[in-house]
Amino acid sequence: xxxxxxxxxxxxxxxxxxxxxxxxxxxxxxxxxxxxxxxxxxxxxxxxxxxxxxxxxxxxxxxxxxxxxxxxxxxxxxxxxxxxxxxxxxxxxxxxxxxxxxxxxxxxxxxxxxxxxxxxxxxxxxxxxxxxxxxxxxxxxxxxxxxxxx
Numbered sequence: 001x002x003x004x005x006x007x008x009x010x011x012x013x014x015x016x017x018x019x020x021x022x023x024x025x026x027x028x029x030x031x032x033x034x035x036x037x038x039x040x041x042x043x044x045x046x047x048x049x050x051x052x053x054x055x056x057x058x059x060x061x062x063x064x065x066x067x068x069x070x071x072x073x074x075x076x077x078x079x080x081x082x083x084x085x086x087x088x089x090x091x092x093x094x095x096x097x098x099x100x101x102x103x104x105x106x107x108x109x110x111x112x113x114x115x116x117x118x119x120x121x122x123x124x125x126x127x128x129x130x131x132x133x134x135x136x137x138x139x140x141x142x143x144x145x146x147x148x149x150x
Contacts, residue, residue, distance in 0.1 A: 014047045015047060015052065015053065015056055015077045016045065016046050016047050016052070016077045016078075016079040016080075016081065017077070017079060018079050018081050018083035018084035019083075019084070020079065020084075022078055022079065022084075022086045022089050023088075023089065025076060026040070026042070026076060026078075026089070026107075026111075027111075029042075029074045029075075029076045030074075030107060030109065030110070030111040032074045033073075033074040033107070033108075033109045034109040034110070036074065037109070037143055038071075038072055038073050038074050038109070038143060039072060039073055039074075039106055039107060039108055039109065039114065039141060039142065039143055039146075040073065040074050040075075040076065040105075040106065040107040040108075040111075041069065041073035041074070041075050041076070041104060041105075041106055041138075041141075042075075042076050042077075042078050042093075042104065042105040042106075042107070043055065043056075043075065043076070043077050043078065043102050043103075043104055044077075044078040044079075044080055044090070044096060044097060044101060044102060044103045044104075044105060045077070045078075045079075045080060045101035045102035045103070046079055046080050046081040046101065047081070048081060049101045049102060051101065051102055051119060051123075052077075052101055052102040054127070054128055054129070055102055055119065055129060056077075058128050058129045058134070059129075059134070062131055062134075062135075064131075064135060065131065065134055065135055065138065068135065068138050068139065068142070069138060071142075072138070072142040072143060072144070073106075073138070073142075078105070080097060080101065093105050093113055093116065094113070094116065096116040099116070099118035099119075099120070100118070100119075100120065101119075102119045103116065103117065103118060103119060104116070104117040104119065104137075105117075106141045108143075108146070109143070114141060114146065115141055117137060121133065121137075122134050122137060
């Protein structure tokens with residue numbers, strides 16, 4: 001099974017949707033982030049990428065990370081595959097795919113690019129991700145961390 005957001009996906013379902021209109025979906029995510037006072041966390045990758053699927057599983061399994069993501073981010077899985085490379089979006093965000101997959105793109109509530117994160121730095125040196133590194137990365141890019149309360 002693959003985990004995504006608050007739902008568990010069956011093997012026949014997918015995290016990444018090549019048929020989706022990513023430009024429209026990202027615009028919707030930005031609007032939602034503004035309404036909910038969150039940032040947008042784009043996880044770029046594909047269903048072919050074992051590290052992409054592992055991150056979704058890992059993030060859902062770790063309650064502190066899942067809770068932080070739910071509280072602070074609107075999440076979107078940006079597809080990169082032979083069916084749909086979304087080259088215009090990758091170009092807009094300064095070609096984050098140069099780091100490999102998954103790669104994380106963080107946008108503010110206006111759609112401004114805040115950060116690109118190479119996922120390699122979040123790995124545990126084995127077959128998954130490091131809880132402390134992932135939590136620290138996410139915490140650093142929450143709206144509260146960027147724009148502290150006055």
